[in-house]
Amino acid sequence: MSEEKEHEDAIQDLMSKAIEILIFEDKLAFDKSNEDYAQMAFEELIELTKERPDLFLPHLKDMFQCIYQILDNSEFEEKTRFLAEELMVLLLLHYRDEKPVLLRTGKFISQILSRLQDIDDDPSWDGNDNFDDDSRVFVQGVKRLAQYAPAIGGQFILEKFKIMFDFNFFSEKWQSRHAVISCSIIARNCPKESINELDLLVEQPMKAVDDTHFRVRWAAINAIQEFSKNLNPDFQFQYKLLGLFYFSNDCTSGLLTPYMDEIVNKLLRCLQRGKQLLKEEALTAVGSLVSSSEDHFQVYYKTVMPHLKVIMMKAAAESNSVLLRKSIECITMVGLAVGKKMFSDDIQMVVQSLISLQESKLERGDPMRNQVLRAWGRLCKCLGQDFQPYLGVVIPHLLQSAQLESRVTSPKYTETMPVLLNISKASMEKGYVEGYQGLPFEELCFYTIPALVEALHKEPSMEIQLTILDSLEECMEMSGPTLKTEQIKRFLHIILEILITSSTLSRSRVEYEQIEKIHITAGDCLITFTEVYKASLSQFFDQLLSCMAYMRMIKMPKERRTAFRIFSDVAEKCQEEALKYCEGNLRFLFDACYERNPEVQQIVAKCIGVSAQFGGAIFKSHIKEALGGLNSIMRDPETLNPDYLPAHDAAVSALEKYTFSMMSNSMKLRFSEELIHNDNAHLSKVIAVFAEILWAGQNLASKGTVNRIIEQLGTFRAIYHPIHGHLLSSLAPSRAKILQLKLLS
Structure with missing residues (x-):
């Protein structure tokens, strides 16, 4: 055997023994009792790395797992952690981009980010993070990143694990966003020469100055202060x-x-x-x-x-x-x-x-493609009808981008879509579009509306979501029923997903205001949809009325109103068929009458009125619960509070719809029978409610409503003359007297 071969075998043997001392079956093979042997093994491996780094290639996964487990455990001696860090630096010089290294390093960085997220939401926080308290997990994360970022490399961390940072930065959890901003400590601890692309480090803290949570904003301001100190003059030059x-x-x-x-x-x-x-x-x-x-x-x-x-x-x-x-x-x-x-x-x-x-012929992924579309959009908005001469140039490009599902979610661009469609519609109807003999207006809508829907689905910013929803509603109203069944299902899925998902999120005051706007705007968008596609709504009941099933989950009044609005609109357009579909969920409707929130009471009363007017036989089996709910609204102790008047008017209107619908045409006799059965319970309830409204005068209802009630009571008296005296005797004297006076007048 040659001396060279013997030397090679000796090195391999030393390598194997050193690794066996450090790690076995994916776990550390030593503890504090034999830490001396681990230190000797690290020293040998460090020397081997300097002489023969190629020997480590097959063992990278095990070595980096061992290194990061030691660095992450403060119980090991300082010397052990120092030697592990030195070996890590040497190996990164040679194998920084190898897959096992990236995987293990990514896991280590992820563990640090998890520590940085361990921070309490304390409204009384005084601005002091107390970095001297090593018992806090957040402080441990900060110190680990400060210690090991220079060894791993600031640019390497920011570049290779950008997706990890972006994922946390766009999280709904403020602690995740705060963790990313806290990583600005890299600027203080890494030489500025080692960070070639400042955007990787600076861009997110700069955006976070406007964050909805005060802790994230505070961290962003501190980060910018660090950049000004440690990245001078590049930071000032590039970011002023x-x-x-x-x-x-x-x-x-x-x-x-x-x-x-x-x-x-x-x-x-x-x-x-x-x-x-x-x-x-x-x-x-x-x-x-x-x-x-x-x-x-x-x-x-x-x-x-x-x-x-x-x-x-x-x-x-x-x-x-x-x-x-x-x-x-x-x-x-x-x-x-x-x-x-x-x-x-x-x-x-x-x-x-x-x-x-x-x-x-810009390529699909070229940023210039979207910029050209946005520029056309601004010109369109600026010129209005004077933009007509350019439609022949713009429309083919717009359609191509829509078919490619480009993510054109600029607020200015999405605001322009309705303007562009409006001009296109007018121009095509009048034959003004020069040089363009392509798709008709309906097919233009067929492509652009789904593109807006997909943009809405992909957009994380609530502000831009609002812009897209506004544009989507305008475009849908303008286009008419041009979408295919699958496109409609996709539209409904995404709109309802936004409503339901955002309802279950915790949020700050600012976030709540944005979500409230999204609910109102998405609700408007759905109402417009039901108007445009009312002829074919029944085939989409399973999606449209699924919001009723989420009544138990949705707690904020504004968001509950959106769900009730959808129900009311669908019930009005599809009548008994819609109520039959969601009859099992009507209990939520009646229960909501007893909520002490006038906005919810108002929309619920409207829902009951619509159900009474169009619900037919389905609604008849729920008369008792419906009248009880309306009665509760009209007898609410807050009756004279101006905020509650719209709810009372809505309840009165619902009661009118109920009585008129039951007395119409051939149903007159059946209505009489229904009202007088069960000891006149239903009829007495209706008259008791009407008496309350007359007694309160225009404090509860408008003059027109009061006149309609008097007219209705006159009809009741004519039909139920034999029991009219009995019904009056069931009322409080003051109510019975006002009722008689109104009837005499």
């Missing part, structure tokens, strides 16, 4: 314009006006003399400034627009896609803000640029 973007984005026009001259002058200097990165940020800042200042930007138009056009033309000539995309975005935002009269001289140049970009 981003700071201006966030500042102007959240300002009203009135707040911005005193600073406009100074801000515009500084942005112009960046546009004229800045490097590309600075120009990109300056264009973004101009767009934000324009959106917030609105027509106040008109005085700066002639100064700013020439610079924007120069950047756009130069970017197009040099095929600089990033600057071209940002300059087109900025120019069309400016045009939308100042209006078509001021923008008119520059529109044609922008249109030619957009047409040129479309003809360049």
